[in-house]
Amino acid sequence: MSTFAKSSKSMAAGASDWLSIAVVYVITFLSMASVTCVVPLLGDIQSYSGATPTALGFSLALFSAPSAILATFGGGAIDRFGARPSLIVSALVALLADPVAYLMPGALGLNVAMVLAGLGFAGISIAAPALIMTTVQGTKCVRAMSVWSTYPCAGYAVGLITGGQLAGTDNWRLTFVAHGVMLVLALLCTPFIAKPTIKGLEAKTTEPSLWSAVRNVKVLRLAIGAGLVAAVAYGTGLVATDALTRLHAIPISRATAILAAANVLSVVGGIAAGILMTRRVPTAYLFMGIVGLCIAAQFLLFQPAMPLGLALFALAGWMGLKGMAIAISMALLPQVVSERVGSGAAAGIVGQVISLMAFAVPPIYFAALERQGWNEYIIYACVGLLVSLLVLPLWRRPSMPSAHSALGAGLE
Template structure:
């Protein structure tokens, strides 16, 4: 096996770091794009196949269950074999998922799509953060995490435009075929620049740095005994619960509480995502400037977002101001994004990056899966204000958990 030697940080020019950031950013955008492969076509499936939204919603749950379970284990694969082969395999799975969607004739066929896409999505956080942590200079990691976060938001923003245009021109099946071509082009791009995606496989045995964090005896599963890992997991679960509320229920809540049209409410959701991307860009500079207190930066951003969402729930400032407050909530959360990723890095042993990121970021999938189940019951009861207040409360609790992560992190 050919050995891989990464260049010393002091020798890495900006151009090399920027290339790695760009490649990882494109990959991350394709991951977020996959979250909406099926949901964007739900209205079409209702008309064409007569399925209920409850049945179709199970497809999204299946996607995130597969992704969450796979992500927790994918980190071990990344640490054992390196990030590049796992990343390329994920892109191939996306292509297969889109081709399966193009050919699907039954609900079972779409379940296969959800499984394939969920498996493809599973490794992205351990893959991406392993590449960034090994290939990007430490002083530039704040900017790298900022690019990573922005690219994810852009993937979410691109998917509705892509599928609506392609479906209008060629029909929904050919929209999925076009998506498979898009993923194939991304795969070719990654293959062309594959030398910039190489990472060094990590040893399975625990090292002194892991033992300092309370990991105990040496094994690949030692990270499960590290308290900071579970605090990080809990933070991601809680913060994602609120994001899932916004994505799933913000439009009907604004319509029900304030009589805002569905079109205008949908534009507010778009503004939430776009302002989130702007916040992530600004947050990258804050993360680089305040790298030693990332947990406090994250906590302040979560508290600010919680207060804004509580104001949205109150409706005190009227319908139009509520729209802006909701959009600004995305901005506040976005600012904390790069500091959040650096906060996780501070609590992660260098030799277990893939394993820790895989387990910690599976909290995202758990949050996405649980939130609609809990707050969907609120919505069915017409408790729209309580839904927003509940989401605000969860964000506030996540701020305390972020401070808990900081207290349990040990400098490398």
């Protein structure tokens, strides 16, 4: 085969890989948008059903409940049945939430819809990274995981835009129709998702290897560290709209638009983190600097006396930095995969801890919101981010499976 033919074939394979990753990414962030599109509608749902803010906070927490309960065992099942079919089936389950929320627009319907959406998201959030790790490797895997890790940011933005356009109108329930249509379109693209080709990281994981993943210290450290980063990011996203409206008298429609636009910076931050990690930038020191700047941004964002311009600057900085922090924590996932710890099992444990923390976040953050305890959010961020810096497996040279040996260079 000529050099030109080999080069053309390599380019085609690379384009196919990124198309597959793009479809997986879109399905993941649309699944996340199932809960974020509800945030602008909370006032409408409260007026319709008479539910209290605390009750609605519990409804949102139900989205994380399936992952919090089932993710570890779900990871073992995904290793056994395959990441690709598991992703597609999970997306179909997530799709069921939209007609339920539309037909039952009260608090009960929201509870049922959030459980269905959470079940789908539980499978998607485990199958997606497992699929990426078994279809690409080396520096491409680092960058793919960094891009994929920005799904909460993209999902948050898409959800806010979708729900914010109809919030406060008589047609607010059409939000669920719009979200359902987007998810159907993404499902129509699933034939472009690549089949796993990297052996030793997927499927045929047995029960003993699942339990060895549970007992693996590096997996648990990664789960706790990534969970704390995600919890702070999730909580800040839930109350940032109220912070702008209550502290700076910005209308809710404008506040949601600002947050949706700012979330683009999170995606940029995640991509930037992936590039830096593959260029031998010391990840531990990079993460340390990000944590310090994140804490400063939280202080500026939630201080009542802060001028609006400075608060918006802090919000923009926070969005970019938290995108980098999430990307770094999730890009560490391939390094904890081994012959005894399958990609699905590792992703399941990390996903379960993230979801357990996320389940606790809405009640905690909404309770502080009712007290207008803005300083509490700064404390939550300081504690969560500093602990994540200590526990994440950042400080030693990672030992990798051979399939991902090139990944180690980017994480030293």
